[in-house]
Amino acid sequence: MPEPNTNVGAMTVRKAGGLSRGVRVLRNLGIIIPLVVITLLVLTAIFAPLLAPHNPTENNMLARRLPPAFMTGGSADHLLGTDKLGRDNLSRLIYGGRVSLSVSLLAIAITASIGTFLGITAGYLGGRIDGFIMRVTDMALSFPALLLAMLLQIGIGPGFFTVVVALSILGWAGYARLIRGEALKLRNSDFVAQARIIGASPLRIMFRHIFPNVINSLLVIMTLQVGMMILMESALSYLGIGIPAPTPSWGSMVADGRGDLDSAWWISLFPGIAIGLVVLSGNFVGDWLRDKLDPRLRQL
Amino acid sequence: MSKTVLEVKDLRTSFFTRRGEVKAVDGVSFYVREGETFGIVGESGCGKSVTGLSILRLLPEPAGKIVGGKIILEGTDLLQLSKAQMRGFRGRKISMILQDPMTSLNPVYTVGDQIAESVRLHQKLPAADMVRDEVISALRLLKIPAPERRLHDYPFQLSGGMRQRVVGAIAMSCHPRLLIADEPTTALDATIQAQYIALFKDVQKTTNVAIIFITHDFGVIAQMCHRVGVMYAGKFVEKAATRELFDAPRHPYTIALINSVPRLDRKDERLFSIEGQPPSMMDLPPGCRFAPRCSSAQDICVQQEPPEVKVGEEHFVSCWRAS
Numbered sequence A: 001m002p003e004p005n006t007n008v009g010a011m012t013v014r015k016a017g018g019l020s021r022g023v024r025v026l027r028n029l030g031i032i033i034p035l036v037v038i039t040l041l042v043l044t045a046i047f048a049p050l051l052a053p054h055n056p057t058e059n060n061m062l063a064r065r066l067p068p069a070f071m072t073g074g075s076a077d078h079l080l081g082t083d084k085l086g087r088d089n090l091s092r093l094i095y096g097g098r099v100s101l102s103v104s105l106l107a108i109a110i111t112a113s114i115g116t117f118l119g120i121t122a123g124y125l126g127g128r129i130d131g132f133i134m135r136v137t138d139m140a141l142s143f144p145a146l147l148l149a150m151l152l153q154i155g156i157g158p159g160f161f162t163v164v165v166a167l168s169i170l171g172w173a174g175y176a177r178l179i180r181g182e183a184l185k186l187r188n189s190d191f192v193a194q195a196r197i198i199g200a201s202p203l204r205i206m207f208r209h210i211f212p213n214v215i216n217s218l219l220v221i222m223t224l225q226v227g228m229m230i231l232m233e234s235a236l237s238y239l240g241i242g243i244p245a246p247t248p249s250w251g252s253m254v255a256d257g258r259g260d261l262d263s264a265w266w267i268s269l270f271p272g273i274a275i276g277l278v279v280l281s282g283n284f285v286g287d288w289l290r291d292k293l294d295p296r297l298r299q300l
Numbered sequence B: 001m002s003k004t005v006l007e008v009k010d011l012r013t014s015f016f017t018r019r020g021e022v023k024a025v026d027g028v029s030f031y032v033r034e035g036e037t038f039g040i041v042g043e044s045g046c047g048k049s050v051t052g053l054s055i056l057r058l059l060p061e062p063a064g065k066i067v068g069g070k071i072i073l074e075g076t077d078l079l080q081l082s083k084a085q086m087r088g089f090r091g092r093k094i095s096m097i098l099q100d101p102m103t104s105l106n107p108v109y110t111v112g113d114q115i116a117e118s119v120r121l122h123q124k125l126p127a128a129d130m131v132r133d134e135v136i137s138a139l140r141l142l143k144i145p146a147p148e149r150r151l152h153d154y155p156f157q158l159s160g161g162m163r164q165r166v167v168g169a170i171a172m173s174c175h176p177r178l179l180i181a182d183e184p185t186t187a188l189d190a191t192i193q194a195q196y197i198a199l200f201k202d203v204q205k206t207t208n209v210a211i212i213f214i215t216h217d218f219g220v221i222a223q224m225c226h227r228v229g230v231m232y233a234g235k236f237v238e239k240a241a242t243r244e245l246f247d248a249p250r251h252p253y254t255i256a257l258i259n260s261v262p263r264l265d266r267k268d269e270r271l272f273s274i275e276g277q278p279p280s281m282m283d284l285p286p287g288c289r290f291a292p293r294c295s296s297a298q299d300i301c302v303q304q305e306p307p308e309v310k311v312g313e314e315h316f317v318s319c320w321r322a323s
Helices: A021-027 A029-046 A089-127 A129-142 A147-158 A162-188 A188-195 A202-238 A249-261 A265-294 B050-058 B085-090 B111-122 B130-142 B160-172 B190-207 B218-224 B241-249 B251-258 B299-303
Strands: B005-015 B020-033 B039-043 B066-075 B094-097 B176-184 B210-214 B225-232 B235-241 B309-312 B315-317
Touching: A021 A029, A021 B085, A021 B218, A029 A089, A029 A265, A029 B005, A089 A129, A089 A162, A089 A249, A089 A265, A089 B309, A129 A162, A147 A162, A147 A202, A162 B235, A188 A202, A188 B160, A188 B299, A202 A249, A202 A265, A249 A265, B005 B050, B005 B210, B020 B039, B020 B050, B020 B066, B020 B210, B039 B050, B039 B218, B050 B066, B050 B094, B050 B176, B050 B210, B111 B130, B111 B160, B130 B160, B130 B190, B160 B190, B190 B218, B218 B241, B225 B241, B225 B251, B235 B251
Parallel strands: B039 B210, B039 B225, B094 B176, B176 B210
Antiparallel strands: B005 B020, B005 B066, B225 B235, B235 B315, B309 B315
16 A cells, blocks of 8 residues: 555655665766865865875976877876966866865855845835845946956056956956846745744845845856856966966966967867866756755755 | 724825925824724825824935824834834834735745844843744734744745735734734635734734724725724825714715625625815815815815814714714
């Protein structure tokens, strides 16, 4: 006799426990793979000094543009080949991930916090505060980011934090605008009225009642931003206004190899694949998190 | 006679829009006693909800403003309080139940969390399990079965009737002296509605809370309220004990409203309806506001506003025919 279904609100859905283990793993592959990719990337970034076979900035003029190990002429010493200065591609990829990931994650943390704070404030308080914040947001959105990055480069000099600032200084605006829209909608919702009825203060309503209801949208933009930020950082490095050489970053590696794309394609391809993998995995994880965080889907 | 909990004197609330001032509530006075239910009945847009929101000082900003009058809750004029003091009153001394139980709970918190928020805000309880006890007793008060388990449910797991009970539990969690219920049964179906009203009568008996019951449903008024005020275009046209209002209504509007309620004991071909529309709140007629629709209007009715006169014990009418 089948077990009676006690799931409220999920009348036709049987618990996953009824499925065979293989089916369950297969069904979850879509999230297991991206999680593994991201975990591996984070781990390699953290343990870069232990993993990298060579010093990523050490030139070797005798071993320039060596192909990867699996090609003829490649050597096991340089698994992914070398670049035009004879630096080990794999080591640069590992160290570059460190730079690219930390720059973008830091920039995302900063932009998301500022943008969410301003967005909720503008949306909930409305009136002149809203007008002011939104005009500043419009300005930030219309300002050419690359120009500002160049100015910053001149103003405070090149370096890791210059890149983080350059990515953050305008990046919050997208969050602010989207979150403001959500807050505006939620401000007039009954449960916010209910919070006012029990005597909650505006600050409390903004951060205890409105904030948790915008997390889903926030996560979606944040995961999309992982890709955007890595691409932006790459663009800055590509233009020579990113992390200064010889420190590797994925963007500057792609840029370095652009002259040799027809002959030594591996110099650009591997960091390119890495960028693509992170962006894709970030998106998958974001989608999965959004579903997990929705209480309506939690039971399924 | 039990003591008065709330007294509203000549309350005037306006909305200032681009096209001018809308006098949504225009000189409303009434009181509610301990353990008593005062009903406010009227058509959509007559100002009954705005009256409720004015008492809590939760009018939509910046358009809505209280421009005159007094709202006295057990000796304190609420209009004199600072914003922070007023927040201390909301939830603790006055509470409110909104119309739609499907949207008035925050979807991301459990039932227990939402009741606990109110308890934590207003009662300085030193321990977490004391908060929990308060929450459970609030759920019990509203007769929610198995409160220990319901505590961990999210709003989406509950039915409409059960959610409205939870909303009631939030409202009652800090033992308020006054509860404003703005059409709490409108979104519920008929059987659940009857249960809910019976439940609230019990809650009132246990807690002795004063209730202001806002509705457009005379049936609900008859079951729930001790006294009723009939509102029309921002003013009370008649106030009386429920029994008396149904037995001997004096204002033509009240009479017309009661006549337009379908009745089981009478076989009418067509339902009675009041001709015309309520006046625009931007452009009120000079005399009695009901005069343009009134079948027994006289010359004076369109020239001068009728004063409120006492026609019986606790029975007041604003009509020239009554005076």
